[in-house]
Amino acid sequence: xxxxxxxxxxxxxxxxxxxxxxxxxxxxxxxxxxxxxxxxxxxxxxxxxxxxxxxxxxxxxxxxxxxxxxxxxxxxxxxxxxxxxxxxxxxxxxxxxxxxxxxxxxxxxxxxx
Amino acid sequence: xxxxxxxxxxxxxxxxxxxxxxxxxxxxxxxxxxxxxxxxxxxxxxxxxxxxxxxxxxxxxxxxxxxxxxxxxxxxxxxxxxxxxxxxxxxxxxxxxxxxxxxxxxxx
Numbered sequence: 001x002x003x004x005x006x007x008x009x010x011x012x013x014x015x016x017x018x019x020x021x022x023x024x025x026x027x028x029x030x031x032x033x034x035x036x037x038x039x040x041x042x043x044x045x046x047x048x049x050x051x052x053x054x055x056x057x058x059x060x061x062x063x064x065x066x067x068x069x070x071x072x073x074x075x076x077x078x079x080x081x082x083x084x085x086x087x088x089x090x091x092x093x094x095x096x097x098x099x100x101x102x103x104x105x106x107x108x109x110x111x112x113x
Numbered sequence: 114x115x116x117x118x119x120x121x122x123x124x125x126x127x128x129x130x131x132x133x134x135x136x137x138x139x140x141x142x143x144x145x146x147x148x149x150x151x152x153x154x155x156x157x158x159x160x161x162x163x164x165x166x167x168x169x170x171x172x173x174x175x176x177x178x179x180x181x182x183x184x185x186x187x188x189x190x191x192x193x194x195x196x197x198x199x200x201x202x203x204x205x206x207x208x209x210x211x212x213x214x215x216x217x218x219x220x221x
């Protein structure tokens with residue numbers, strides 16, 4: 001199974017600023033996924049990040065707000081731009097392996113004041 | 114549209130058996146997954162069903178009926194450490210859609 005790390009593990013940010021979250025995988029993977037999990041709720045897919053092409057965003061999420069980079073097969077970043085308190089959430093990256101089972105990073109806990 | 118329904122909360126007693134149901138309506142189907150998520154942690158994979166029937170893995174079993182859009186997760190010999198959220202998820206194409214999760218409380 002893939003081992004995934006995320007940085008930062010948590011942060012407290014001011015309204016209007018941006019935060020970039022890094023996701024590192026210990027093996028090469030084709031697709032990486034970014035999810036958001038708001039307090040007490042389940043996971044919502046933000047976008048799918050493929051190496052060498054633009055990320056594919058889900059309904060309700062746009063590139064200007066959540067720009068994503070995927071420079072190689074083991075790394076991706078998600079930026080939360082122009083943050084507001086509504087962006088307070090846990091952000092998780094994941095990869096899928098055999099049979100599309102997902103392996104998740106430990107998550108980044110973001111609080112926007 | 115796409116929809117996954119599961120109960121919000123359940124309570125069970127240590128040593129007992131509990132069944133968590135999940136119904137789904139999705140535009141595609143490549144498999145159904147159950148994940149466990151302890152508070153403050155990331156979800157971890159529990160089980161996978163792609164064909165109808167029961168898959169057993171130790172104390173956990175998962176059942177799937179594709180014609181009914183229905184699955185359940187069965188937990189036997191409950192332990193206190195099983196207190197967690199259990200997420201039902203369906204994969205169609207390259208995407209995985211998650212249900213809202215069922216919070217299971219195991220009491221002594």
